[in-house]
Amino acid sequence: MKSIVAAVMIFASTGSVLASEWPQWRGAEGFGISGDRDLPVRWTEDEGIRWKIDLPGRGVSSPIIAGSRVYLTACTGANQDRLHVLCFDASSGKQLWERQFWATGLTGCHPKTCMAAPTPASDGERVYALFATCDLVCLDKDGTLVWYRSLQRDYPNITNQVGMAASPILHKNTLIASLETDSDSCALGIDKFTGLNRWRIARVPNVNWVTPVLARRGSGIELLLQSRTDISAYDPETGDQRWQHRADGLDMISSPVAGNGPIFVPAGKMIAIRPGKSDEAPQVLWDSPKLRPTTASPIHFDGRLYAVNSVGVLTCADPADGEILWQERLKGPFSASPVAGDDKLYLVNEEGTTTVIDTKSEARVLATNPLGETILGSPAISNGRIYLRSDKHLFCIGVSN
């Protein structure tokens, strides 16, 4: 019954995608959770790989899966000015189509990231790819261009030279893009059919790379935007602000996660807040310095809250009060955010090694699976398989049909 309810909720939020799909960064609900069972546990470069595809260029974006298709972005060129959107058959890995675009925005960035940093989103019929250059593309599932926008032409001061990285997310017919910079900081709600703005809201002029999330409150869904100085909730269909929690030192990379009521906000210390019934400022429930994540976002799974820090310490806490239940030192560092499903946590470090944690057992580490390639993008889970993208390859892990 739970899974049916979850499927209906996901359908309402993103359109015609199914529960076992992974249509945007960290999955349908954006919190890294899959309802799939029998997920892969062990693999190596040579075993357990269903298919492996050469990629034309780098990317730190994640693959997404909608229908029977995997979508991925990449960038190439001496100045990273070629932007690629690729589509593969999920079962065989066969490339179905590729579209390229010329960067219209600035291509400067920190060497760790690149222009293919934001993860695309899909409603099953269309795929929406945003690049760090602020080029935003909507293609149908067969690769026909539906609409295109150069957001830097629209708003010349929205880029930053570290590299934009927040991924767009979908809510019903609205594509939401967070473009928070030091200058013309804003968030956009864009009509997914036409590419026209439904709303545009000004945000605090503080650069950040936080992907927005959608959280349920009562019978509605709220858009959460986080900057260094605030986490604010908005109506995702109108951009109207609902509530705001102000605090200094909120994380500028990792995203918040919502539990069953509370919201866990990454910061110098993890903060748990509970929005009220109306739009008053939320109540702070607890904070915990030991739960501080870095680049990787936290995950709330099966009644536990997990965060991995810059030196690779995975901390598990009770989400009710922030009490630390256990810690495990893993080999980091981690840029990819953890994902979970089938009583397991998957944490992929920058060397491409995935640690699989058993969330039900005291033994905890089930496997460490090396791929030997740099991986910064978060994994995707769909139909019992795990998809990983390195600098050079796209991997589909799991041999089951």
Added chain:
Amino acid sequence: MHRHISFRCVLTLVALLFAFSRLAWSAEDVATLAARIKEVGKEGKGNQVASRASRELSRRGAEDLPDLLLALNDADPVVANWLRAAVDQIAERAVANRKDLPAKKLEAFVLDRRNSGPVRRLAFEWLARVDATATNRLIPGMLDDPSVELRRDAVARTWADAQKVLDGGDRPAGLAALQKVFWSARDRDQVLDIAKRLEALDEKPDLTRHFGCIQNWQLIGPFDNSDKAGFDDVFPPEKQIELEAEHAGKESNVRWFEHTTADQFGVVDLNKVIGKHMGVTAFGLSRLDAREERVIQIRVGSPNAVKVWLNGTLVLRVDEYHHGMNMDQYIATGKLKTGRNTILIKICQNEQKEDWAQNWMFQVRVCDLTGGGL
């Protein structure tokens, strides 16, 4: 009953209108459809018409590719991406279905240097997919090509050839080939790699001249940029250049002075030249003499907020602090007039306290549209 009939009539009418409209669009030529796309404006204005035209273009056959490439020639960067998607879709479908691409026309387009560089590269890549000889036949002749991407391939190939000559023991011929390829290269990574090779052969490649880095400046500052307000404030050098004048600075009066940086890439470290200040702004002035009017690029690197004016016209405005500094970080295009020209740059430092936020510096190079120094 009547209501039922009238509803069916409306449905039929709508279907007929849709079919007629589809027929009308499918009868339009490539240039007309491209012209519809060229109407797109800011914030998605015109997207719906463009989307329909783009969809119609994407259904066309490979025989329409040359016309589509021509339409791309004068497209602005936004329109170019709309049109490019149709080019790729048509060509991809033709290749997948083992249908011919118009190879001769593609090659003619590639070889015509009057066509846009990126569009020629696009045509070349599809040509090379269907003609295995294209790369070897065409790339070697592109060492001086206005398309930076085509030139890059020619540089890589010629450089490898020069290295073979050197490895074979013919130093004069190898060195001459290496010098030639050095001056032909445009991408920084290639230029620096070739320069390193030349230095290993006891040559002294002139990187400053190659890139067109400006080393000589008139500087003035510091003016006030407390709370970053100085970025939008208008200071005396923005109104009129008076090299002999004295102006009120942030803490005391300031005057223009001459400075020549020894950095071969033209980096001017204002912390050393003007002094360590926070919440300040400074100006740099350079003068260029041109024999004739020409379009140029002013390429800037700075970790600070900058504005650049060419002959009094604002050509670059970046309100961003401490997100790194790279050569060619920002590129402005402008036109030199015959005779004396002035480049004025405003460099704003904010008041961040972090160690990594203390740099106050800039770098400017003036080059042609391929990035070759003037």
